[in-house]
Amino acid sequence: MRIITAQEVAATLTFPALIAALSSAFRGNFTVPVRHHHTLDRPTDNATLLLMPAWGAGRDGTPYVGTKMVTVFPENVARGEPSVYGNYFLLAGDSGAPLAVIDGPELTAWRTAAASALAAKSLAHEDASHLTMIGAGALAAKLVRAHASVRPIRRVTLWNRGRERAEQLAHALRDGDFAITIADDREAAVRDADIVSCATLTRTPLIEGAWLKPGAHVDLVGGFTPEMREADDETIRRAGIYVDTRAGATKEAGDIVQPLVSGLLKIEDIRGDLFDLSRGKASGRKNKDEITLFKSVGTAIEDLAAAILLWEQISVA
CATH class of the missing domain: 3.40.50.720 (NAD(P)-binding Rossmann-like Domain)
Structure with a gap:
């Protein structure tokens, strides 16, 4: 399993290629369950836990499964920290074998x-x-x-x-x-x-x-x-x-x-x-x-x- 950092995401993706990939995906056949949205009670401002699964095939027919786990803590901004943290987990769709853990905030920002x-x-x-x-x-x-x-x-x-x-x-x-x-x-x-x-x-x-x-x-x-x-x-x-x-x-x-x-x-x-x-x-x-x-x-x-x-x-x- 490979760990893909934010720096690697930024160095690899381009907007023309990514926009084309999104357009292809919205025309394709993907399964996207309703995302899990959980509120985390906090003393000052509630935080959020999000789980976002999906599965389907790439443009060459290779199957994949993926899910993103994200936390949103708005009060982090006051401490000079990001309000959003997360990772994306990509699996082989034909076996469930883990392929990569991808920096979630960077991938999210790009998509x-x-x-x-x-x-x-x-x-x-x-x-x-x-x-x-x-x-x-x-x-x-x-x-x-x-x-x-x-x-x-x-x-x-x-x-x-x-x-x-x-x-x-x-x-x-x-x-x-x-x-x-x-x-x-x-x-x-x-x-x-x-x-x-x-x-x-x-x-x-x-x-x-x-x-x-x-x-x-x-x-x-x-x-x-x-x-x-x-x-x-x-x-x-x-x-x-x-x-x-x-x-x-x-x-x-x-x-x-x-x-x-x-x-x-x-x-x-x-x-x-x-x-x-x-x-x-x-x-x-x-x-x-x-x-x-x-x-x-x-x-x-x-x-x-x-x-x-x-x-x-x-x-x-």
């Missing part, structure tokens, strides 16, 4: 960003050139790079509650083929953006629908419980809504669950998920001025597709 970019290929305007990134956590740099791999991004505006982390993110992105600005005015940053990506753990919306210009695409990534909310009701009201998976988003994503509960959004208002978009069963953006929204909560099919791609590239190297 999450790739899923947003896969959606953006159908939903963001083809000429989108200005990306505003809300949040400067572990996902932010990869989200920026992933979107830039599918759209002609020339300007990136960063906003974070703490400017220091935004400055660190700007430094990490300094080799990108785009100009970077750190914004203090979140509203102005959103109003001018062609794509607004948000990756935070907020429960109070940071994106207001009244700020969105015609043709904007909203990419909501951070919230993964019904209590978390990154965009307000007006955003939902104005946008064409898409999700990564209907089963996950309608049960776990506050940006979808809360409007469903209030009656603002109906199940049939969700135009499609990544299965539909990848298989051509749902149309994407209808016109240049339409506002679109993609809500991602993550799915084990993305983890397995990324792990298979990584394993196949490393094992033949």
Whole structure:
């Protein structure tokens, strides 16, 4: 069994290859049980344990089984530690033999960003050139790079509650083929953006629908419980809504669950998920001025597709 570090993940994966692998997986035949979601009682802020299994065959027909074990401790940020820890366990699908243990946060960041970019290929305007990134956590740099791999991004505006982390993110992105600005005015940053990506753990919306210009695409990534909310009701009201998976988003994503509960959004208002978009069963953006929204909560099919791609590239190297 091989241990694959975060450094090896980053050195091996590329967004064009990973986005293609995810698209292939969403068109394929994978089994993805409902993920186990357990709340861990804490004195200050509850933590979460996630178990995400899946199995299916790679593009050459080789079978695989995989599962990701993740912990989310929001209070870690105050101690200067990551809020998310985890590992991915990849097994041979024909024998159950362990193949690899893969750094979970790095694999998750890559596949999450790739899923947003896969959606953006159908939903963001083809000429989108200005990306505003809300949040400067572990996902932010990869989200920026992933979107830039599918759209002609020339300007990136960063906003974070703490400017220091935004400055660190700007430094990490300094080799990108785009100009970077750190914004203090979140509203102005959103109003001018062609794509607004948000990756935070907020429960109070940071994106207001009244700020969105015609043709904007909203990419909501951070919230993964019904209590978390990154965009307000007006955003939902104005946008064409898409999700990564209907089963996950309608049960776990506050940006979808809360409007469903209030009656603002109906199940049939969700135009499609990544299965539909990848298989051509749902149309994407209808016109240049339409506002679109993609809500991602993550799915084990993305983890397995990324792990298979990584394993196949490393094992033949």
